[in-house]
Amino acid sequence: MPESTAGDAAAKPIAYNSARFLTSASKVAECPTDEGSEVAFAGRSNAGKSSAINAITVNSKLARTSKTPGRTRLINFFTLNRPGCRLVDLPGYGYAKVAKDMQDDWQQHLDDYLSRRECLRGLVLVMDIRHPLQDFDRMMIEWCEHSGLPLMILATKADKLKSGQAKQAMLRIRKALEGLECVEHLIQFSALKKQGLDTARDALTGWLESEPHEITVAP
Ligand code: GDP
Numbered sequence: 001m002p003e004s005t006a007g008d009a010a011a012k013p014i015a016y017n018s019a020r021f022l023t024s025a026s027k028v029a030e031c032p033t034d035e036g037s038e039v040a041f042a043g044r045s046n047a048g049k050s051s052a053i054n055a056i057t058v059n060s061k062l063a064r065t066s067k068t069p070g071r072t073r074l075i076n077f078f079t080l081n082r083p084g085c086r087l088v089d090l091p092g093y094g095y096a097k098v099a100k101d102m103q104d105d106w107q108q109h110l111d112d113y114l115s116r117r118e119c120l121r122g123l124v125l126v127m128d129i130r131h132p133l134q135d136f137d138r139m140m141i142e143w144c145e146h147s148g149l150p151l152m153i154l155a156t157k158a159d160k161l162k163s164g165q166a167k168q169a170m171l172r173i174r175k176a177l178e179g180l181e182c183v184e185h186l187i188q189f190s191a192l193k194k195q196g197l198d199t200a201r202d203a204l205t206g207w208l209e210s211e212p213h214e215i216t217v218a219p
Contacts, residue, residue: 011082014205018081019057024074028112032077036084037208038119042110043126044136045092048156051191052126053078053089056200063089073106075113085208088120093136114143122150122184122207124200129155129169129188133176144182152185152203153177159190 025031043049050063076089144151189196
């Protein structure tokens with residue numbers, strides 16, 4: 001019987017708690033073979049990216065791998081129970097006060113990954129709901145808009161706001177993103193309160209089972 005692959009409707013459902021660390025890469029050339037489907041997570045340091053990955057995969061230790069010394073600046077890959085499907089933890093932006101040439105280096109690897117990875121189906125941008133749309137976030141959103149890469153925004157740490165305030169914050173974010181075609185999902189999220197997990201998982205599955213998007217290289 002042929003091995004089931006990404007996009008095989010008859011394959012068993014993707015279970016996010018099956019996520020396991022696969023490998024780290026410091027540049028695109030070191031990434032796993034560019035086939036199957038991948039969804040990458042990006043965010044400013046401290047935005048809550050690791051907590052979001054851990055909550056989605058129900059594995060409190062998973063993204064800790066990405067935080068161990070020596071791995072914070074690497075691209076970390078996680079396999080799932082569906083062959084060929086992977087989650088990818090991109091390095092947190094602004095981790096410590098690194099020298100400008102290191103930031104440039106990081107930016108170059110990120111650019112390379114985003115522009116050259118054909119199996120990339122979408123980008124999850126994790127933002128603190130209390131401090132949304134910072135420069136880095138805007139840069140990533142612009143990149144997705146120009147390159148046609150589908151974007152999911154997790155507005156996380158929603159538990160830190162009262163429900164009315166969270167609702168207002170979501171409205172403001174939605175308004176700021178109006179007219180952008182890349183934004184496919186905007187999800188109020190809390191790793192702590194497990195809010196938005198199923199919505200995020202369903203969206204991830206939709207992407208992982210999707211066909212490749214048309215890549216247009218950003219200017
Ligand atoms: P990363 O640097 O983006 O990976 O951020 P972390 O996931 O390490 O989170 C940074 C800090 O925010 C940690 O102290 C987390 O415990 C906290 N945090 C992350 N997500 C949430 C959340 O949903 N709610 C609350 N209250 N705190 C969170």
